[in-house]
Amino acid sequence: MSAIATYSLVATLAFIIILIFVKGFNALSWDMVLKTPKGGYYYGGEGGVLNAIVGSLYISIGATLIAALIGIPAALYINVHLARYKRTQNAIRYILDALWGVPSIVYGAFGFALMLFMGMNASLLAGIITVALLILPIVVRTFDEVLCTIPKGLHEATLALGSTRAEMAFKIIFKQGFPGLITALLLAFGRGIGDAASVLFTAGYTDLIPTNLDEPAATLPLAIFFQLSSPIPEVRERAFAAAAILTIIILIISLIARFLSKMHSKTNLK
Amino acid sequence: MLYRRKVIDRVSTIWMIVSISIIVLLPVIIGIGLYIKASPLLEIKSLGQLLGSTIWLPNEKEFGFLPFILGSLYVTLISFCLAVPVCLLSAIYLTQFAPKQFMNFMHPVIDILAGLPSVIYGVWGVIVIVPFISNHVAPFFGVKSSGYTILAGGIVLAIMCIPYILNMLIEVFNTIPTGLKEASLSLGATFWEMVKHVVIRRGGAGIISAFGLGIAKAFGETMAVMMVVGNMVQIKFSLFDAGYPLPALIANNYGEMLSIPMYDSALMFAALLLFVIILLINLIFRYFIYKTKSNE
Numbered sequence: 396m397s398a399i400a401t402y403s404l405v406a407t408l409a410f411i412i413i414l415i416f417v418k419g420f421n422a423l424s425w426d427m428v429l430k431t432p433k434g435g436y437y438y439g440g441e442g443g444v445l446n447a448i449v450g451s452l453y454i455s456i457g458a459t460l461i462a463a464l465i466g467i468p469a470a471l472y473i474n475v476h477l478a479r480y481k482r483t484q485n486a487i488r489y490i491l492d493a494l495w496g497v498p499s500i501v502y503g504a505f506g507f508a509l510m511l512f513m514g515m516n517a518s519l520l521a522g523i524i525t526v527a528l529l530i531l532p533i534v535v536r537t538f539d540e541v542l543c544t545i546p547k548g549l550h551e552a553t554l555a556l557g558s559t560r561a562e563m564a565f566k567i568i569f570k571q572g573f574p575g576l577i578t579a580l581l582l583a584f585g586r587g588i589g590d591a592a593s594v595l596f597t598a599g600y601t602d603l604i605p606t607n608l609d610e611p612a613a614t615l616p617l618a619i620f621f622q623l624s625s626p627i628p629e630v631r632e633r634a635f636a637a638a639a640i641l642t643i644i645i646l647i648i649s650l651i652a653r654f655l656s657k658m659h660s661k662t663n664l665k
Numbered sequence: 666m667l668y669r670r671k672v673i674d675r676v677s678t679i680w681m682i683v684s685i686s687i688i689v690l691l692p693v694i695i696g697i698g699l700y701i702k703a704s705p706l707l708e709i710k711s712l713g714q715l716l717g718s719t720i721w722l723p724n725e726k727e728f729g730f731l732p733f734i735l736g737s738l739y740v741t742l743i744s745f746c747l748a749v750p751v752c753l754l755s756a757i758y759l760t761q762f763a764p765k766q767f768m769n770f771m772h773p774v775i776d777i778l779a780g781l782p783s784v785i786y787g788v789w790g791v792i793v794i795v796p797f798i799s800n801h802v803a804p805f806f807g808v809k810s811s812g813y814t815i816l817a818g819g820i821v822l823a824i825m826c827i828p829y830i831l832n833m834l835i836e837v838f839n840t841i842p843t844g845l846k847e848a849s850l851s852l853g854a855t856f857w858e859m860v861k862h863v864v865i866r867r868g869g870a871g872i873i874s875a876f877g878l879g880i881a882k883a884f885g886e887t888m889a890v891m892m893v894v895g896n897m898v899q900i901k902f903s904l905f906d907a908g909y910p911l912p913a914l915i916a917n918n919y920g921e922m923l924s925i926p927m928y929d930s931a932l933m934f935a936a937l938l939l940f941v942i943i944l945l946i947n948l949i950f951r952y953f954i955y956k957t958k959s960n961e
Contacts, residue, residue: 398758398762398763399754400750400751400754400755400758401754401755401758401759401763403751404751404755404827405771405774407824408774408778408824408827408828411785411786411789411824414789414792414793415785415788415789418792464684465684465687465688466684466688468677468680468681468684468685469681469684469685469687469688471681472681472682472684472685473685476678476681485955487685487688487689489948489951489952489955490688490689490692491688492947492951493692493944493947493948493951494688494691494692496878496881496882496885496943496944496946496947497692497695497885497940497943497944497947498882498884498885498886498887498912498939498943499885499887500885500887500912500915500916500936500939501695501699501885501936501939501940501943502695503915503916503936504699504915504932504933504936505695505698505699505936507919508698508699508701508702508933509698512698528691531688531691532688535688559670559671559673559674560674560678561673561674561676561677561678562670562673562674564677564681565677582780585780586780588782589780589781589782589783589784589785590782591782591783591784591887591888592887592888592912592916595916595919596919616782616784616888619784619788620784620787620888620892623787623788623791623892624892634788635788635792638784638785638788641782641784641785642781642785645777645780645781645782646777649776649777649780653773653776
C-alpha cells in the first residue's frame with residue numbers, strides 16, 4: 396500500500412512538471428524572452444515578458460547580496476564567537492527556524508509598512524529589502540548547517556597559532572564553508588525569484604525594465620498571476636510560457652546548487 | 666601590526682553583532698511594525714468584535730474576520746486530510762522498503778519540488794484541478810460548480826505541502842537506529858509490524874512536528890490558494906463553494922487598500938493575525954523537534 400502511495404505521488408509530481416512544460420513550450424518563443432510588453436499586450440498583442448524576467452533577476456540578486464551581507468557574519472558569529480555557549484546558539488537557531496516558517500505574505504505586509512514608514516513608493520528597492528528579509532533566515536540557517544560540520548580541532552588549531560577570532564572566522568572557517576555558502580545563496584536566490592506574495596505590495600508592476608532603484612519593477616511570478624487571470628486565451632497561453640521560464644530558472648539554480656554541494660563534500664576536511 | 670589586527674578584529678566583531686541582532690530582533694520588529702499599522706482599527710473595535718463578526722463591509726467600517734479565518738482553517742484541514750496518509754505511507758516506503766538507489770534518486774527530486782514556487786502549483790491547479798472539479802467531480806455529486814472551490818484549494822495545497830512534509834518525515838525516519846529495527850525483526854515481528862511498533866512509535870514526536878510545520882505552511886500559503894479558491898466572502902461548509910482564506914484577503918486587496926479609510930489597518934491586522942498564529946505553531950513544533958533531537 397505504501398508503494399502505491401509513493402508511486403502515485405511520483406506520478407502526480409512528474410505530471411505537474413511535464414504539464415507545465417508541454418503547455419508552456421506551445422506558447423514559448425524568443426519573443427517571449429527577449430521583448431518587453433508592447434501596446435495591447437494584455438489583449439493578445441505583441442511582446443514578451445522580458446520586463447518581468449529582468450525585474451525578477453534584479454530583485455533576487457539584490458536581495459541575495461543584502462542577505463549575504465547580513466547573513467554571513469551572523470552565521471560566522473554563531474559558530475565562532477558563540478561556540479562555547481550552546482544554549483545561546485540553540486536559541487538563535489530556534490528563532491531562525493521559526494522565522495523560516497513565516498509565510499511570505501506577512502513579509503510582504505511588513506515590507507509595505509516599512510516602505511510607508513520610510514516614505515518610499517512601490518519600487519525596486521522596497522522589493523529588494525522585503526525579499527532580503529524573507530531569505531535572510533534561509534541563508535543563515537543553511538550556511539550555519541554547513542559550518543556546524545567543521546571539526547572543532549580546526550578552531551582550536553587556529554586559535555593556538557595565535558590568530559584573532561575575526562581572522563579565524565573569515566580566513567579559516569569562511570573558507571572551509573565557502574562551497575556551502577554558495578549552496579545557501581543559490582537556495583535563497585531560488586526562493587526569492589519564485590516568491591510572489593512578498594513583492595506584490597512592495598515592488599509594484601510595470602511594463603518597463605527598471606533603470607533605477609526607485610522605479611517599480613515587474614516580477615515573473617506576478618506576471619504569471621496577472622496573465623492567468625485574463626479572460627483572453629492567448630494571454631493565458633503566455634502565462635503558461637512564463638511559468639515554464641520560471642520553472643527552468645529554478646531547475647537550473649537547484650541543479651547548480653546540488654552539483655556544488657557534491658563538490659563541497661569531496662574537497663573539504665572532515 | 667598588532668594594533669591593526671586588533672582593530673580589524675573589533676570592527677568585524679561589531680559587524681557580526683549588528684547582523685545577528687538584526688536577525689534575532691526581526692520577529693519582534695515585524696510584530697511591532699504590523700501592530701502599529703493595525704492599531705487604528707484596534708482602537709475602534711475590540712479584538713472579540715473583529716474575530717467574531719461575520720460582516721465584511723470595508724466601506725462602512727465593518728471588519729469581521731470570521732469568514733476568512735474559517736476559510737483558512739477549512740482549506741488547511743482539507744489539505745491536511747489529503748496529505749497525511751500519502752506522506753506517511755510514502756515516507757515509510759522510501760525509507761524502509763524501497764531499494765537504496767530509488768531513495769537516492771527521489772531525495773533530490775523531492776528537494777527540487779519543495780523549492781518550486783507556489784505560483785507554478787497555482788498554474789497547475791488552474792489548468793488541471795479546476796476544470797476537473799467543475800466537469801467531473803461536482804456533477805458526480807449532483808452539484809453545479811465553477812471549479813474555483815475550497816476543494817480545489819485544498820487539493821493544490823496538499824500537493825504543494827507533500828514534498829515539504831515528506832522531506833522532514835524522511836529525516837525523522839532516518840534517525841531511527843538500525844539496531845532497534847533489527848532487534849524487533851529478530852524477535853519474530855513481520856516487517857510491517859516492525860514499522861508499526863518501532864518506526865512509528867519511535868518517530869512519533871518527529872512525525873507530529875513534521876505535520877505541524879506542514880499545517881503552518883499550508884495556513885500561510887498565498888498565491889497558489891488564491892488562484893483556485895474562488896475568493897468570495899461567505900461562510901459555507903460545502904466543498905463545492907468558493908472560500909476566502911486570510912492570506913488571499915491580504916494579497917487581493919492591496920490595490921484598494923489606501924483608498925478606503927481603515928482598510929489598510931484591517932489588512933495589516935490580518936497579516937498580524939497570520940504572523941502570530943504561524944509563529945506560535947512553528948515555535949511549538951520546533952520545540953518538539955529540538956527536544957527529540959537532544960534526547961538522542
